[in-house]
Structures are given as C-alpha cells and as structure tokens.
Amino acid sequence: MRFTLNGTETEVRAHPLKRLLDVLREECGLTGTKEGCGEGECGACTVLVDGSPVVSCLVPFAQVRGAAVVTIEGLGGDHPLQRAFAHHSGAQCGICTPGMILAAVALGPNPPLEEIRVGLAGNLCRCTGYEAIYRAVRDA
Amino acid sequence: MTPAVGHSVPRKDGLPKTTGAARYVDDLRFPGMLYGRTIRSTLPRGRIRSVHLDFDPAGFTVVDHRDIPGPRCNFVALIEDDQPFLASDRVNHLAEPILLLAHEDRERLMEARVHVEYEPEEPVLDPERSTTVFKEIRIRKGDVDAAMAGADLVLEGTYRTGHQEHVYIETNGVIAVPENGGITLYGSLQCPYYVHKALRALLQLPENRVRVVQTETGGGFGGKEEYPNILAGHAALLARKSGRPVKMVYDRTEDMLATTKRHPSVIRHRTGVTRDGRLVAMEIDVLMDGGAYVTLSPVVLSRGCIHAAGPYRCDHVRIDGRAVMTHTPPNGAFRGFGAPQTQFAMEVHMDRVAEALAIDPVTLREINALRPGDTSATGQTMGADCSAREALRAAVERSDYRRKRLEYAGTNRGIGLSLFFHGSGFTGSGEVYLASRATLEATESGVRIRVASVEMGQGTRTMHAQIVADALGIPYEQVEVVQPDTAQVPDSGPTVASRTCMVVGKILQRCAEEMRERLGDLTPGEYVRQHGPLEITRQFEKPEEISWDDTEYRGDAYAAYGWGCDVAEVELDPVTYEVRPLHLTVVHEIGKAIHPAMVRGQIEGGSAQGVGWALNEHVVMRGGGMVNPTLTDYTIPTTLDTPRMEVVVLENPTGYGPFGAKGVGEMPIDGPAPAVVNAIRHLGLDVREIPAVPEILMEAACASR
Numbered sequence: 001m002r003f004t005l006n007g008t009e010t011e012v013r014a015h016p017l018k019r020l021l022d023v024l025r026e027e028c029g030l031t032g033t034k035e036g037c038g039e040g041e042c043g044a045c046t047v048l049v050d051g052s053p054v055v056s057c058l059v060p061f062a063q064v065r066g067a068a069v070v071t072i073e074g075l076g077g078d079h080p081l082q083r084a085f086a087h088h089s090g091a092q093c094g095i096c097t098p099g100m101i102l103a104a105v106a107l108g109p110n111p112p113l114e115e116i117r118v119g120l121a122g123n124l125c126r127c128t129g130y131e132a133i134y135r136a137v138r139d140a
Numbered sequence: 141m142t143p144a145v146g147h148s149v150p151r152k153d154g155l156p157k158t159t160g161a162a163r164y165v166d167d168l169r170f171p172g173m174l175y176g177r178t179i180r181s182t183l184p185r186g187r188i189r190s191v192h193l194d195f196d197p198a199g200f201t202v203v204d205h206r207d208i209p210g211p212r213c214n215f216v217a218l219i220e221d222d223q224p225f226l227a228s229d230r231v232n233h234l235a236e237p238i239l240l241l242a243h244e245d246r247e248r249l250m251e252a253r254v255h256v257e258y259e260p261e262e263p264v265l266d267p268e269r270s271t272t273v274f275k276e277i278r279i280r281k282g283d284v285d286a287a288m289a290g291a292d293l294v295l296e297g298t299y300r301t302g303h304q305e306h307v308y309i310e311t312n313g314v315i316a317v318p319e320n321g322g323i324t325l326y327g328s329l330q331c332p333y334y335v336h337k338a339l340r341a342l343l344q345l346p347e348n349r350v351r352v353v354q355t356e357t358g359g360g361f362g363g364k365e366e367y368p369n370i371l372a373g374h375a376a377l378l379a380r381k382s383g384r385p386v387k388m389v390y391d392r393t394e395d396m397l398a399t400t401k402r403h404p405s406v407i408r409h410r411t412g413v414t415r416d417g418r419l420v421a422m423e424i425d426v427l428m429d430g431g432a433y434v435t436l437s438p439v440v441l442s443r444g445c446i447h448a449a450g451p452y453r454c455d456h457v458r459i460d461g462r463a464v465m466t467h468t469p470p471n472g473a474f475r476g477f478g479a480p481q482t483q484f485a486m487e488v489h490m491d492r493v494a495e496a497l498a499i500d501p502v503t504l505r506e507i508n509a510l511r512p513g514d515t516s517a518t519g520q521t522m523g524a525d526c527s528a529r530e531a532l533r534a535a536v537e538r539s540d541y542r543r544k545r546l547e548y549a550g551t552n553r554g555i556g557l558s559l560f561f562h563g564s565g566f567t568g569s570g571e572v573y574l575a576s577r578a579t580l581e582a583t584e585s586g587v588r589i590r591v592a593s594v595e596m597g598q599g600t601r602t603m604h605a606q607i608v609a610d611a612l613g614i615p616y617e618q619v620e621v622v623q624p625d626t627a628q629v630p631d632s633g634p635t636v637a638s639r640t641c642m643v644v645g646k647i648l649q650r651c652a653e654e655m656r657e658r659l660g661d662l663t664p665g666e667y668v669r670q671h672g673p674l675e676i677t678r679q680f681e682k683p684e685e686i687s688w689d690d691t692e693y694r695g696d697a698y699a700a701y702g703w704g705c706d707v708a709e710v711e712l713d714p715v716t717y718e719v720r721p722l723h724l725t726v727v728h729e730i731g732k733a734i735h736p737a738m739v740r741g742q743i744e745g746g747s748a749q750g751v752g753w754a755l756n757e758h759v760v761m762r763g764g765g766m767v768n769p770t771l772t773d774y775t776i777p778t779t780l781d782t783p784r785m786e787v788v789v790l791e792n793p794t795g796y797g798p799f800g801a802k803g804v805g806e807m808p809i810d811g812p813a814p815a816v817v818n819a820i821r822h823l824g825l826d827v828r829e830i831p832a833v834p835e836i837l838m839e840a841a842c843a844s845r
Contacts, residue, residue, distance in 0.1 A: 031167035032160020034358070036309040037392040041771035044309055072160035086154030089737045092745065093597030094157030095310040095358030101158065117779040124771070126307050126359050127597045129748030130779050132741050 003064045005030075006074030016062035020054075021045045023061045024071060032072035032098045036124070043123030046099035047071050053106045055122075070105075072098035080140040081105060090136035092127035099123055104137045111137065144606040144616035145799050148737035152601040152621060153356075165313040165328045165355040170385035173315070174201065175246045176378045177388070179239035179254045180398060181231035184263035184467040184764030188229055191239060194253040201382040203240040208377065209344045216370050216435075217341040218334075220274075223433035223470065225342060225373045231258070233432035233469050234765035235398040237370070242378040242386050263467035263764050267429035268406060272465035274430045275438035277445045279517050279693045282456035287421035291412025295496050299409070299485035300829035301813075303759035303766075304402035304474060304752075307776045310358020312367060312399055313389030316375035322349025323376045329368035330360045331634035332592050332624045338369035339376055354624040357596040361749070362473030364596070365636050366436055367399045396769035400472030401759060403428040403440055403463070407448070407485035412456075417499045417507045419454040422517075426461040426482055431470035437463040440471075442567050444478025446518060446697045447810075450486035451528040451561040452505075453514040468764050473636060475746060476809045479562055480753070487558040487814030488828060491821055500545070501818065502536050505559050520696045525792045525802075527703040527729035532559050534788055535705035539725035544709065548822065552714060553722075556818025557707045560810040563698025564803030565639040568688040571680055571699075577630035578644055580608060580651035582664035582674040586618025587655070589648060591632040593640045594624050598805055599738035600640055606734055607645045607798045611652035614664065630677060638803025641734060642700065642796065643680065649798040651676045683796060700794035700802045703729040706747070706811035708783070710819040717834035717841065721751050721783035721816060729790035731802035736789070739804055743787050746808025752777045754813035758831045 002011050005028060014023045024030045024047070033056060036044030040058040047056045048070040075082060081101050084090065091097040100123045107119045116137050117130075125133060156162040193202065205228040208214045214228070215221035227238045238256060243249040264270050288294060314327035322345050329335055332352045339350045352372075357364065371388060378386040390398070405428050412421035426445055430437035445461040494504040509528035515521050535557065536542065544555045565571050579590040589608055595601045605619035612619075622628055632644045655676050659667050667674055688695040707725040712718075726747050733739040756775050760768045768774050775781075793800020813830050820827050825840040 025167075030160070031163070034164070034310070035166065036311075037771045039392070039770060039772060042309060075159075077155065077159045082155075082158040085158045086151065089148070089151060089154075089599070089741045091151075091154065091157040092599070092741055093308070093310070093357065093359040094153065094162050095164065095308075097157050098160045121778045121780045124307075124309060124776060124778060126309055126361070126749065126776060127745045128741055129744035129746075129777075129785060130782050131744045131785055132737070 001065050003066060004068040006070055014061050016060060018061045019057055020059040020061050020064060021056040024056060030071050030073050034095050034098060036095065043103060044096050044099045046102045046123060048102055048106060053103045072101060084136040084140035088132050088136040088139060090128065090133045096123060096125045100125060100133060141615060144609040145734050148735055149602065149606060149616050151599060152605060153595055162356045164310055164358055165315060165326055166389045168315060168326060168355065170315065170317055173385040173387055174242040174244050174382055175249050176240060176242045176375055176386045177249050178237045178374060179241065181227065181234060181236040181238055183258055183260055184234045186231055186258040186260040188227060188231065188238065189257040189259055192255040194255050199243055200252065201242040201378055203377045203381055207381055208342065213342050213344060216373065217338045218366055218369065218435055219438055220434040223435065225370060233467050235469055237374065240374050240378050242382055265466055265468065265764055267427055267464050267466050270464035270466055274434045274463045274465060275441050277441055277461040277693060279445055279457065279459035281517055281519060284421050284423055284456045284458040287456035288412040291420050292415040293496060294410060294412050295493050296410045297489050297492055297828060299407045299488055301405045301481045301484055302831055303404050303761065304757055305396055305759055305774055306361045306363030306474060308359030308361060308363055311390045311392060311395040312364065312371055314368065314372050314375045315385055315387045316379035317385040318379045318383055320349065323379060324351040324353065325372050325376060326353045326355050327368055327372060328357045328364055329354055330364045330594055330596060330636060332626050333631045334366065334634055335368050335372045336626045339372055342373045343376060343380065352626045354594045357594055360596040361475045362477065362636065363400060365473035365634060367472065392771060393769045396774065397766055398469060400470055402474035403430065403437065403471040403478065403481065405481040407482060409485060409489045411489065411493060413493055413497060417497055417504050419452055419508050421456040422449055422454050424448045424459045426459065428463045429466050429471060430463040431466060431468045433470045435470045435472050439567065440478040444482045446563065446567065447479035448482035448486060449517040450483060451510050451559055451703065452508040453510050457517045459517060468761065475749065476806045477637065480810050480813065483560045483810045484813045484830065487560065488817050491556065491818045501557060502541065505532055509559060518697050519694050525700060525731065525794045527790060527792045528559060528561065530790060531703045531705040531727045531729050534790060535707050535725055535727040538727065538786065538788055539707035541707050552712045553709065554819040554822035555707065555709045556815050556822050557705060558811045558814035558818065559705050561701045561703050562638065562803065562807035562810055564642045564700050564702065565698060566637050567697055568690055571643060572682050574633040574680065576633035576644060576647060576680045577677055578632050578647040578651055579630050579675060579677045580648065580655055582655065582668050584665050584668055586614060586620065587612065587664050589619065589621045590629045591644055592624050592629045593632050593644050594635045596635065598742055599735060602738065603641055603734050604645060604648055607649050608652045611649045612656050638805045641801050642803050645798040645801065647678050647680055650678045699796040700731065702802045702804060702807045704807050704811050706815040708812060708815035708819045710816060712823050717837040719755055719820060719832060719837065721755065724751065724783045724785045724812060726785060726808065727788040727790065728804065728807060729792050730804045731794045731797055732791050732800035733789050734799065734801055739789060740787050742804050743808045744785050747785055747812050748777050748782045750809040750812030751783060751816060754816040754830050755832055756781060758833055
C-alpha cells in the first residue's frame with residue numbers, strides 16, 4: 001500500500017487492519033511514535049494524517065492509503081517546537097513528547113493559551129502539569 | 141566561565157526526547173526475540189487445584205514455579221521473603237502471577253488460553269478488619285494524656301485517602317537476554333541494583349553473571365521502584381528456559397490491574413489545643429493497606445508516621461502506625477511515600493481545629509509552625525534551614541489569600557491552604573545501610589559520571605552534570621553521564637526518596653572536589669594524556685551530628701527537610717457537584733534550585749498529580765481488584781483539568797546537600813490534596829476523604845442541610 005511518509009512516497013506491505021502505530025514502529029522502523037494506552041485516550045501515539053492530529057493506535061493501516069503521514073521523525077530535529085520543548089523542559093520523561101509536539105504543530109503558529117489548552121486536551125502528560133508545555137508552545 | 145548551578149542549562153536529554161531518537165524499552169528488538177505474557181489469578185484468594193493449557197504448546201515456552209531453581213528462590217528479594225515470583229499452590233490477590241508464556245508471534249501468544257481451577261477462600265479486603273499486621277510504628281514525645289487533659293478544646297476526626305495509580309505514560313516493560321552464562325536485563329526502571337539483587341537471588345547467579353541496564357524511562361513516580369523486580373524475574377525465567385531474548389511490556393490494563401498503587405489510608409486525629417490556638421497534645425493513628433505482600437509497606441508507613449504531625453511544634457505527641465495485609469495487589473512506592481496521606485489528614489484536621497476555635501487557618505498555622513530550635517515529633521531539633529513560616533507567609537501574600545477568603549465567602553468559589561514538609565533522602569539510618577557510591581572518571585574530553593541514579597524525566601543527568609561541572613570548575617558541556625548499567629556503574633542506591641540530588645549529588649560533589657585537587661592546574665584531558673586514567677569513587681558519609689534510634693523512633697529522621705505551602709482556588713458546579721480547580725499557588729523552599737526550570741517542572745508536575753489524587757483519580761476496587769483499569773475510566777488530569785499554577789521557589793540552603801540543595805521530587809504532591817479539600821471546606825462542605833468525587837461532595841452537602 002502506498003502513502004506519503006514524512007514527505008517521501010512509501011510502499012509498505014502490511015495487513016490493512018494492522019494499527020497504523022504498529023506499521024510505523026515495526027514495518028517502517030520509526031519508533032518515535034509511542035504507545036501509552038492503546039485505546040485513544042493518552043495521545044502518545046499522535047501523528048499527523050493530511051495535517052490533522054490522529055491517534056495512530058486507533059487507525060487501521062488501510063485508512064492512510066494515499067494520505068500524507070507525518071511522525072516526529074518527519075519534523076527533522078530543528079523544528080521551532082522541538083527546540084522550544086527542549087529549552088523549556090517541556091519534555092521530562094519524554095514519552096508523551098512526540099505526540100504532544102505533533103498535536104502542537106496542528107495548532108498552527110502563535111496559538112493563544114486557551115486554544116493550546118483545548119488543542120492539547122487529548123494528550124496526557126504525567127510529568128509536567130502542562131505548564132512547561134504551554135511555555136514551550138507559546139515560545140516556539 | 142558562567143557557573144552551571146543555578147542556571148537552566150540545556151538538558152542532556154532534551155534533543156533525543158524531542159526528536160523521537162530516545163530509545164525506550166519497547167523500541168528495542170533483539171534477534172530471535174520472543175514476547176512474554178503472564179497468566180494471572182482471577183480471584184483474590186484461594187488454592188490452585190489445577191492448571192490446564194488449552195492450546196497447542198508447540199513453539200511456546202511455558203514457565204511455572206517448578207522452573208525456579210529452588211523453593212527458597214521463589215521470593216522477590218526486597219524487605220521480607222513473602223512474595224513469590226510465581227504462585228505454587230495458592231494465590232493471595234487478584235492478578236497474582238501463576239504461569240508465564242512466551243512465543244515469537246504476539247497474536248498467537250495472546251490467543252493462548254490457560255484454565256486454572258481454584259478452591260476459593262474468603263478474602264480479607266477491608267484493612268480495618270485485617271488482623272495480619274506487616275509493620276507497627278510507635279512515636280512518643282512528652283506526656284500526651286496529661287497534656288490532653290489540660291487542653292481547652294479536644295477535636296477528633298477520621299480522614300481517608302484512596303489508592304492512586306501512577307499512570308507513567310510508558311507502562312512497565314523489560315527485555316531479558318540470555319548471555320555470558322547469565323542474564324542481561326534491559327528495562328524501564330528506577331533502581332538498577334534492586335533488580336540486580338532480585339535476579340541474582342532468583343537465578344542463583346554470581347554478581348558478574350547478572351547485568352541490568354536502564355533504558356530511557358517514560359516516567360516512574362515510584363511505580364518503577366520495586367515492581368520491576370518481579371517483572372524482570374519473569375522475563376529472565378522465560379529467557380533462561382527458551383535460550384532467547386524475551387520482551388515483556390505490559391499493556392495499560394495489565395499495568396493498572398497488576399502493578400502497585402499508593403497505599404490507601406485511614407488516619408485518626410485527636411488534638412488538644414488552647415483557646416488561643418496552641419497545639420498542646422496530638423494523638424494520631426495511621427492505618428495503611430499494604431495489600432497481599434509486604435513489599436515496601438514498612439518503609440512507606442515509616443515515612444508516613446514521621447510526617448504525620450505535620451510541620452508543627454507540639455510537646456506531647458503519640459503516633460501509632462500499622463500497615464496491614466489485605467487480599468489485594470500489593471501497594472507500593474508512590475511519590476511522597478506515605479507522607480501525602482498523613483499530611484492530607486493533618487492539614488484538613490488543622491482547618492477543622494481553626495474552625496472549632498474560630499481562628500483563621502493562617503493564624504493557627506503561624507502560631508504552631510516549626511521554627512529553628514523547635515523539635516519535631518521524633519525529637520529532632522530544627523536547624524536554621526527550617527522555613528515553614530517563610531513558606532506560609534509567601535504563599536498567603538502571593539495568592540492574596542486573606543482578601544479572596546472574604547471575597548469568595550458565600551459564592552461557588554472557595555480558597556484553601558496547606559502547610560507541609562518533606563524529608564530528603566532515606567529515613568533514619570537508611571542512607572548508612574545503603575552506603576551509596578558514585579564514580580567520576582577523567583576522559584580525553586572532560587569527565588564522565590558513573591552512577592546508578594536513573595533519568596526518568598526529573599533531570600538526573602543534567603543536574604548531576606551541573607554539580608560536577610561547578611565543583612570541578614569545567615564547562616557543563618564537558619561532563620558526560622553514562623546510562624545506568626550495573627556492569628559500568630557503582631551502586632548509588634535507588635532513584636527514590638528525593639535523594640538523587642541531595643545525597644548522590646553530594647557524593648559526586650566530593651568526587652569532583654577530590655579530582656580537582658588531583659588535577660592541579662591540568663584539565664582532565666591533559667591529565668589523562670600525561671598521567672593515564674584517573675577515576676575517583678566516593679561513598680556516602682554520615683554527618684557525625686546526625687543520629688537516629690531505629691528501635692525508639694527518635695532522633696534525626698532526615699538530614700534536611702523541604703518546606704511548602706499551597707493555596708488552592710476551586711469552583712463548585714452546584715448542579716453536578718463537580719469541583720474545578722482554578723488556580724494553585726505553590727511555594728517551595730528547597731535549599732538551592734540547581735536547575736530552576738527543572739525544579740519548576742518537578743513542582744508543577746507533582747502538584748498536578750496531587751490535584752488528580754484529590755479530585756479525579758478514583759481507583760474503584762471491587763472483589764479485590766481494580767474494576768476501572770483503563771485510561772478511559774481512571775482519569776488523570778488533562779490540560780483542562782489542571783489548574784493554572786504559580787510557583788515560588790525559596791532557597792534556604794542546607795549544609796548536607798550539594799550547593800545547599802535539598803530534595804524536591806516528592807514534596808510537591810504533599811500539598812495540593814489538603815489545600816483543595818480545605819478550599820471545598822470553605823464552600824461549606826465537610827469533606828474528609830479523597831478523591832473528592834461528586835458523590836462524596838453530594839453526600840457532604842446533604843449532611844450539612
């Protein structure tokens with residue numbers, strides 16, 4: 001099945017009902033996408049599909065046929081949000097960070113605080129109490 | 141050169157964690173690797189009659205208690221030898237491990253069915269009815285009965301706290317690799333040497349045949365303190381039998397059902413005060429539910445009891461603590477380690493005392509807060525770094541508590557506060573027994589820190605590197621920190637008890653100071669090129685003036701304490717009885733903030749976890765097990781449930797920590813729950829238990845009518 005992964009046309013042979021999360025981690029070797037709960041509650045597995053944040057543990061692989069998927073690896077290493085998360089200690093244990101950053105990418109530039117709070121409500125972080133994440137997103 | 145200490149230098153783990161490059165245990169794969177699974181009991185107590193495998197065992201590795209080298213080895217080495225790795229003839233809690241399976245195909249592994257027949261027995265589920273006591277603690281000071289008889293007012297109360305699940309976003313997981321005639325264990329864990337000890341005891345292997353490597357750890361909060369011992373044992377048994385690497389990573393439901401939680405507590409207070417608000421006698425009874433096996437309950441109870449009288453001076457104190465057995469999964473370490481439970485009770489009780497005396501809660505605390513020269517419940521004399529009153533004053537001012545207290549009266553808003561403290565490091569003689577070591581090694585490009593303290597988000601690597609850089613006088617960038625690996629690092633003790641900065645950091649500072657002397661005018665690189673390798677290892681040294689009596693529970697319980705005051709503002713929905721936390725002012729005195737941004741992160745994160753414990757996080761236990769073991773049904777605070785926080789850090793240095801630093805990791809979770817419940821009390825609702833879910837508030841509202 002063909003889809004665009006981090007800007008590159010990709011063909012992957014995998015069962016159409018395999019979770020996108022597992023395809024990314026196991027078939028594509030992109031382990032930056034994390035599993036936190038497997039039921040769409042924690043947002044650790046968030047990736048962008050055609051620009052929108054989705055929880056990849058609930059998406060069957062067949063659903064991204066022809067779509068553009070962006071994972072944390074697709075941001076390179078110098079995205080303003082990545083720099084800001086590192087700078088403000090927005091990443092502590094780091095397990096929610098890839099999903100959190102991608103959800104923040106989807107907010108667009110300079111989101112006001114209330115939009116950040118609503119936009120990131122699907123991404124759980126147990127380390128920061130979210131304050132450092134707000135500081136990072138506002139500074140990016 | 142700008143000093144590193146006191147500045148928010150770039151975190152050592154910042155880049156790998158923001159790019160997805162950091163490798164957690166589930167990101168690792170080994171050639172020929174199998175997946176492991178645990179078959180667990182489905183009832184809380186009973187005899188195992190038989191175990192049937194209802195699947196074709198070809199391609200499976202199956203392990204039960206008979207695969208353990210000897211019956212004496214079937215115990216998870218910790219405090220008492222009572223918890224088996226695998227049940228043999230009986231089970232004592234729901235989700236107790238009975239059988240282990242491994243297969244290379246995860247789907248076939250999960251499809252395998254095992255049928256266990258039991259002879260059920262009546263479980264004990266209520267800690268107040270349990271007659272099996274794991275540990276008792278008595279603290280005595282003065283003459284409580286005489287002082288109580290002379291009090292103007294005596295107030296009693298019972299306070300309850302529930303289980304709390306850690307919800308590290310990365311579940312427990314390990315990989316065991318059979319190699320070099322032994323086992324190498326990779327895992328998400330806080331205490332590499334605890335796991336090392338447990339594996340040696342289980343497999344009867346010499347020290348050098350067991351190697352434990354910590355992988356990047358996605359949160360711990362105490363949940364990866366002792367639990368990884370048993371999980372590591374399971375993976376190692378499967379790996380030994382199959383001769384192949386075995387990965388075991390729990391899914392969320394298994395993690396919530398089977399692993400440890402915060403001890404539920406029932407705490408009774410009886411307090412005598414004078415009319416003008418002086419505490420004259422305190423009688424405190426602490427009951428903790430240990431679950432089915434001892435694990436860490438004795439030490440959780442110990443810290444809980446030592447903190448039970450709060451940061452207050454009182455000449456006559458009697459504290460009696462018990463940790464008891466119930467047929468539920470063992471409760472264990474969780475950030476705060478007993479102190480959040482007992483300080484919740486103390487602080488809610490203080491607001492009730494204030495109410496009874498018609499004194500305002502701030503004044504009552506001002507009168508009684510510990511000052512330098514006062515003694516604690518264990519008779520410890522407070523040093524110049526005792527900052528209870530300073531923390532209280534700063535929090536009251538910063539939050540505008542007094543004005544809001546009046547302004548909110550009669551509305552749906554409430555404001556409440558809590559005053560608390562937290563001892564840094566192991567309790568009593570604990571650090572002496574641990575005898576932790578740390579190593580510093582000169583390299584071509586700087587120095588390398590070798591310690592067993594793990595990074596799990598709190599910033600260990602960065603903070604240790606800052607301490608060493610400044611003590612040695614070299615740039616922070618020239619300090620590297622190795623991943624904890626028992627083949628490479630000495631035993632620096634567990635990464636727990638707010639000890640990583642104050643205790644291990646102090647040993648590292650001494651290593652660095654000695655290295656500075658040895659180097660003379662040379663840089664580490666020059667020294668290595670001219671004289672060859674240079675490595676310095678130092679061990680914990682007990683400060684001479686600190687003394688503790690383990691049998692009488694008297695003396696210096698901790699070398700230093702942090703001091704905190706929280707002010708919570710909440711809003712009640714009068715229709716649904718939901719409480720929304722709006723704002724939290726948090727003042728912490730922690731000696732010295734080595735890395736201000738990380739300190740703030742610890743305080744904000746711990747406070748949010750405390751608010752969750754107070755309001756959202758409800759472990760529903762039925763029939764001896766958690767019936768809501770998913771993140772859908774057990775809700776931790778999201779962005780929208782977490783109050784905005786204002787953090788104020790005060791610094792009153794201790795001589796026992798590096799650059800004056802005390803512990804900071806745990807204290808933030810002591811304060812929010814009582815502050816929130818006292819804010820609810822300000823709304824006119826007499827709540828004495830948490831989580832204060834709407835049902836509890838509605839009951840309180842009905843009772844007050």
